[in-house]
Amino acid sequence: MESQRSILIIAIAFVSYLLWQQWHADYGPQPVQPISQTQTDNVPAGVPSASSVSANNGTDEDVPVATNDSLPQAPVNSGNQQHYVTVQTDTLNVTINLVGGDVVHADLVKFPVTQGSEELYSLLRANAGLYVAQSGLVGQDGPDGSSEGRPLYQASAESYTLTGDTLSVPLTWSSNDGISITKTFTFSRNHNDVDVSYAISNNSGRTATFQQYAQLKQTTEEAEGGNMFMPTYRGAAYSTADNRYKKYSFDDIEDDKLRISTTGGWVGMLEHYFVSAWVPPQSETNSLYSRMLNGQYAIIGYTGTPASVASGQALELSSTLYLGPKDQDKLAKLAPGLDLTVDYGILFWISQPLFALLQFLHSLVGNWGVAIILITIIVKGAMYWLTKKQYESMAKMRNLAPKMQQLKDRFGDDRQKMSQAMMELYKKEKVNPMGGCFPLLLQMPIFLALYWVLLESVELRHADFVLWITDLSVKDPYFVLPILTGASMYLLQKLQPTTMTDPMQQKIMQFMPVAMSIFFIWFPAGLVLYWLVSNVITLIQAKIIYASMEKRGIK
Incomplete structure (x- = not known):
């Protein structure tokens, strides 16, 4: 096999591979287009309802459904009451909506949009191409599954800044029947993972039941995406005990709702260099789900194991939210398979070393x-010996060219005799016809x-x-x-x-x-x-x- 033909085959194979990737990008997950603030106010929230969350047995009825028709709108500020709080750390600038305690904006401090720019890369956003991280408590007594709408938390300050190694941002809410919840976001220096915990105190005089949920929601249309020269994936992904990493594109979400019960696991939304992910308690059984709202908003999330707390008792639930770059070392420590969001495809076992x-x-x-x-x-x-064998084999094949031409002249169109003669020639000259390939x-x-x-x-x-x-x-x-x-x-x-x-x-x-x-x-x-x-x-x-x-x- 001649070297020039080898180069041609490599080039054709490489370009064909890139064209296949472009076809996949064109007919696979589509990028997100900015939408106006007016539009974001009317986006279905898709929050799980108390009635729809149950032990997952794989039926459609077990998939959480939306209970409210619009994203909760923040009431007008009154006195010292604020409905958004901001958090600044050395890695994240975050905005939290006190309605539900959702993270509606997240800038990555160490990653500008363009090199040298003062504008930071926004991973989560509510105003331009909705992309938010929602979380809360549903179940029989969960305030997020209530027909009255999601809870309005209270915060002691409008803004928080990390000055030490850790920063806690507590949000509080109380019901009329004696249930109080403190939802706390804990940030750490040099970390992009945020601990989200719920301290529940029950003084209602009865046993209360709660179920933690967390989900990522974003629009499925975007102006930018991969191309044939840089094929990249934008969409959802998840992990289970049986499947460490599985892509779940926006088309998959639209065609087939995800319904999986697993020990541990995680759910995420992927971009080229960045990822957002919810990591539930890895020792508990969690139900992963997905759905598409209005054909435009993709959701992937999980619900945890229902937990009961007796009257006069307390309960704590927690999960982890990661917002940041695809840092393999850090991701691997958070959950099994989360580092695989750095997607090397089927050759990951070579790419990782x-x-x-x-x-x-x-x-x-x-x-x-x-x-x-x-x-x-x-x-x-390291591959020099292979290259040497390739070049020597091709040289031997070129030296056989005159004898090969003689065989063609001798046997003409008799392919059977021609093949037999070629094999005898290769054996005699000790040449492997596949040695160059x-x-x-x-x-x-x-x-x-x-x-x-x-x-x-x-x-x-x-x-x-x-x-x-x-x-x-x-x-x-x-x-x-x-x-x-x-x-x-x-x-x-x-x-x-x-x-x-x-x-x-x-x-x-x-x-x-x-x-x-x-x-x-x-x-x-x-x-x-x-x-x-x-x-x-x-x-x-x-x-x-x-x-x-x-x-x-x-x-």
């Missing part, structure tokens, strides 16, 4: 671009795994390299890397001899470096840097291999 190696190299050199160069050198060096097939999973590492890793977002390349997660602004990559492919073509006689094949191969340079224009600079370094190393390895072959008499 490669990412660990990339992290280690960065810890040594302090520059992600240099770390990419080093990991490419290491990977290409098999090493290539072994290398492809590693190259694709490294591709996904560089595409999915939030660490490369706004990561500086050198000179004009100040962000490895976006395209080269001056297209220098794509041009150099195309030039390196051209040099590889010139270095490797060819026996192609078909003019059309020759033209395709000559145009391939130009076509790949055009494709690489839209690729993130980190990916193009990896491909360029890989080509340069291949050039060096090819020169070494050819020199060794010449010494052994292999032309």
